[in-house]
Amino acid sequence: MVAIEALADKFNYWVYIVIMMIGLYAMVSKNNLIKKLIGMSVFQTAIILFYVSIGYKDEATIPILYHDQVHGAHHAEEGDHSDEGAHHDETHAMEAIAKEATHHGNDHAVDADHAEVDEHEADHVIDAHVMHNESDHAFEAGHGGLDIDPNQFENPLVHVLMLTAIVVGVATLGVGLAITQKLYGEFGTIEEHEIIEQLRTGND
Amino acid sequence: MIILIFLILTAFISLRVKDLLSAAMIFGVYSLLMCLLWAGMGAVDVAFTEAAVGAGVSAVFLISTILRTSRRSSD
Numbered sequence: 520m521v522a523i524e525a526l527a528d529k530f531n532y533w534v535y536i537v538i539m540m541i542g543l544y545a546m547v548s549k550n551n552l553i554k555k556l557i558g559m560s561v562f563q564t565a566i567i568l569f570y571v572s573i574g575y576k577d578e579a580t581i582p583i584l585y586h587d588q589v590h591g592a593h594h595a596e597e598g599d600h601s602d603e604g605a606h607h608d609e610t611h612a613m614e615a616i617a618k619e620a621t622h623h624g625n626d627h628a629v630d631a632d633h634a635e636v637d638e639h640e641a642d643h644v645i646d647a648h649v650m651h652n653e654s655d656h657a658f659e660a661g662h663g664g665l666d667i668d669p670n671q672f673e674n675p676l677v678h679v680l681m682l683t684a685i686v687v688g689v690a691t692l693g694v695g696l697a698i699t700q701k702l703y704g705e706f707g708t709i710e711e712h713e714i715i716e717q718l719r720t721g722n723d
Numbered sequence: 724m725i726i727l728i729f730l731i732l733t734a735f736i737s738l739r740v741k742d743l744l745s746a747a748m749i750f751g752v753y754s755l756l757m758c759l760l761w762a763g764m765g766a767v768d769v770a771f772t773e774a775a776v777g778a779g780v781s782a783v784f785l786i787s788t789i790l791r792t793s794r795r796s797s798d
Contacts, residue, residue, distance in 0.1 A: 534727045538734050545738045551796040553743055553788065557750050560781060561734050564757050567769070575764045582765075673765045681769050689776045689784075696788040703792040710797050 531572040539565035552702065552709045556695045563688040567681045574677035582675035584667065726760050743796050747785040754778040 526533060542565060545558025699709055706714050733756060737749035754777035762770035 530724065530727060534731060537731055541731070541734050541738065549738065550798050551743070553785065553792075554738060554746065554796060554798065557746060557785070558738060560750065560777075561738070561753070564754070564773075564777065567773075568757065568760070571761050571764055571766045571769060574766065579765065581767055678766045678769050681766070682772055685769065685772050685776055689781055692781055693784055696784050700788055700791055709792050 531575075532569065535565050535569045535572065538568070550711045552699045552711060553696070555711075556692055556699070559695065560688060560692055563684065563691075567684055567688075570677045570681050570684075574674040576670065576673055579671060579673045582672040582678075726756055726763070730756050730760065741796050741798070743789045743794050744786065746796070747782055747789060750785065751778050751782040754781065 539562055542558045542560075542562030546555050546562065549555050549558060702714065703709050706717055708714060708717075730753065733749055733753040737746045737753060740746050740749065754773060758770045758773040758778065761767075761773060
């Protein structure tokens with residue numbers, strides 16, 4: 520019963536393990552070089568699936584701020600939020616950054632304490648940052664602020680990392696296929712055991 | 724849940740089938756299912772990139788290589 524519950528609860532992770540092992544099996548035991556490369560791609564996407572699953576939260580939406588959430592938050596606008604609230608002009612964002620820079624010096628320690636106290640999701644770096652932002656508003660009451668809850672949004676850090684991983688994956692696939700074409704030109708086959716056979720009997 | 728099961732099936736079939744061209748196409752289907760899964764999990768940027776790069780460019784690379792070499796596979 521417990522086993523079935525664990526299986527259903529973390530189904531993403533079980534699927535990730537299965538797909539990863541399928542890819543590893545293909546890389547190790549397939550003879551065809553293109554099959555090996557397909558296996559490598561399957562392996563990479565399995566890892567990306569794992570990381571995206573980490574960033575997922577129930578009841579959470581995509582990590583983008585909507586207009587009404589940014590409204591009235593001119594003074595709290597920080598450098599990393601200025602791209603999300605695109606309707607604010609540049610000068611305003613610059614002003615806010617300068618303001619923040621002067622502000623941060625004195626109450627940084629207090630903020631760190633604050634974020635740890637209501638650590639709901641404080642292990643996520645981004646969430647910790649948003650919380651930091653929120654606790655800032657407690658200090659500058661009357662300035663208004665972003666009324667956002669970190670639990671409302673998924674963790675965008677893993678998404679950004681995996682974006683890079685996808686691009687690296689297609690690059691390695693391209694290099695592998697180029698080497699496969701070169702090998703075909705040299706040996707006239709893309710089967711690994713035939714290439715090894717030709718090398719053993721002496722191609723010279 | 725259903726997408727995840729189809730994901731395992733397509734990964735398995737694309738490595739199982741002997742014709743490399745159909746293996747490449749089924750791999751494209753696998754990438755597209757993965758993209759749907761990520762869009763459902765809220766990683767829209769990752770899903771976009773996977774749809775363009777995984778299902779598009781990878782399939783083109785594979786097909787062009789298969790057309791330049793041989794289409795049959797021994798396993």
